[in-house]
Amino acid sequence: MIWVDTVLQGVLLGGLYALFALGLSLVFGIMRLVNLAHGDLIVLAAYLILMIVTLLGLGPFLAALIALPIMFALGWALQRVVLNRVLGTDILPPLLVTFGLSVVLQNALLEGFSADSRRIPAGWLETASLPIGPISVGVMPLLTFLSAIGVTLVLQFIFYRTSLGRAFRATSDDPVTASLMGVKPSSVFAQATGIAMVVVTIAALYLGTRANFDPTTGPARLIYAFEAVIIGGLGSLWGTLAGGIIIGVAQTGGAQINPEWQILAGHIAFLVVLLIRPRGLFPRAFD
C-alpha cells in the first residue's frame, strides 16, 4: 500500500515538473532555442503573483489570472526585442544571451525582494486533502497535476488544430519556406514565447503556493524541466508530461528508500532513460 501511495504522490509531483517543462518544450520545439532563463522566469512569475496577492489582497488563483496577460506580453517583448536578434544557425549566441538573462533576473529579484525565501499564501488549500480509498491526496498536488494535463491538452490543440499551430510547425520545419507562405517567423516566435510564458505563470502559481522560493530557486527548476523535456523526446508535448511524471515517481520512490536519495533518484532516472533511448521516449520522426 505504501508503494501505491509513493507512486501516486510521484505522479502528482510529476505534474509540477511537467508544468516547469512544457514552456521550455514548446519554445525548443518551435525555434530550437534552449532558454537557460526558463527557471528564473518561473520565479519571476511567482514574485509577480505574490505581489498581486499582497497588493490587491486577492487569492492566488485570481492573482495568477491577472499575471497571465502580463507574462504573455513580457514573453512576446523578450522574443521581439532580444531573442529574435540572436536566433540563427549558430546555437551559441542564444545560449549565452539566455544565460545572461538568467543572471540578470536573479540579481534583479535579489535587489527587489531580498534573499529571504517567500511563499504565496493559499489559505486552507495548503493543507486540504481528499481521501481516495485508504490514501489521502493533497488538493494542491491534485490541482497541479490536473493543470499539467489541461495545459498539455490546450497546447496540443493549439499545435494540431489551429492555423497558428500549423504555422508553428511549418516554421519549425523550414522558416524560409514558411516565409514564402506569408509567415513572419519573428512574429510566430514572439507568439510562441508569449504562450510559453503563460505556461510559466501557471507553473509559478503551483511552485509558489507549494514550496518556498527565493531569487536563486530558478536554475534547479530549469534542470528538472530540462530533464523532463529530454526524457519525453525533444518537441513532444505528451512526452514532456511523461518525462515530468517519470522524474516525479523516481524522486518519491528514491525518497521512500532513503529521504536523502530523492533528488539523486530523479537524476538517475533521467540518465537511465537517456542510456536506453538516447532520443527520448517520443522523439519526432525527423529533425
Added chain:
Amino acid sequence: MALLETRGLTAFYGDFQALFGVDLDLAEGETMAVIGANGAGKTTLMRSIAGVIAQKPDMVRFDGENIGAMAPDDIMAAGIAMVPEGRKLFPSLSVEENLLMGAHRRKVDGPWRLETVYELFPILKERRHQPGTALSGGQQQMVSIGRALMSNPRVLLCDEISLGLAPVVIKDIYAAFPRIRETGASIVVVEQDIGQAMKVADRVHCMMEGRVTLSGRPDELSREAIHDAYFGAAA
C-alpha cells in the same frame, strides 16, 4: 506596363556575383520561361523576386511598386507565390495542411481553394491526411504547386518543377498549366528541361552565368541560337 519587372538586378553570395543586371518583364496573364544550365542563376533570380534575397527596392517592381527590399512574407501577401526548387514540403504537416499553409496569410477570393486544387490534382485528395513527405516526387510537386495556388497569386513562380521526375510524370504536371493560365495568373517557369518550358511559354529567356543571353518567342528561336545562349557560343 508589365506586371512584374526586374531592372538591373544584381545578386551576390559574399564576394561571388551570381546575377549581372538582369532586366525582365512579365505581362499580366503571360507565361515566361527562364532556361539555363546548372548555376546560371535561375534560382537566384527567383529568390530575389520572392524576397528571400533582399535587393535594392527598385530592382524588382510589381504592379507599379518597388518590392525589391520587401520581406518575403509581405511579397507573398502582395500576390507573388513561389513553388520553390526541391518542392520544400513541410515534413510535419499533412498534405492538406501543406496546402492550407499556402493561404496562411493571403486569403483572397479567387478560383483556387482546397476543392479546386483537389480537382486539378485528384490524387492529392485521396492522400490528404498523409504526411506530405510520404508522397512520390511527382505528387509532392503537385502539393507544392497546389500550395502556391491556394493564395490565388497574381504571379506564380515555379523553380524547376520537373527536376528529378520521370518524363511521364513531368507531362502530367505540365498538363495542369493550361488550367492555371485560364485563371489569369501570370507565370514564370524556370527549367533546365527546355522542351516543356518551350511548350507552355509565351516568351523564353535564356540565362548563362548570371546574364540573360537570349530572349524571344518560342517559335522564333532556333535550336542553334538556344544552344549557344545556353552553353556559350564556343561550346
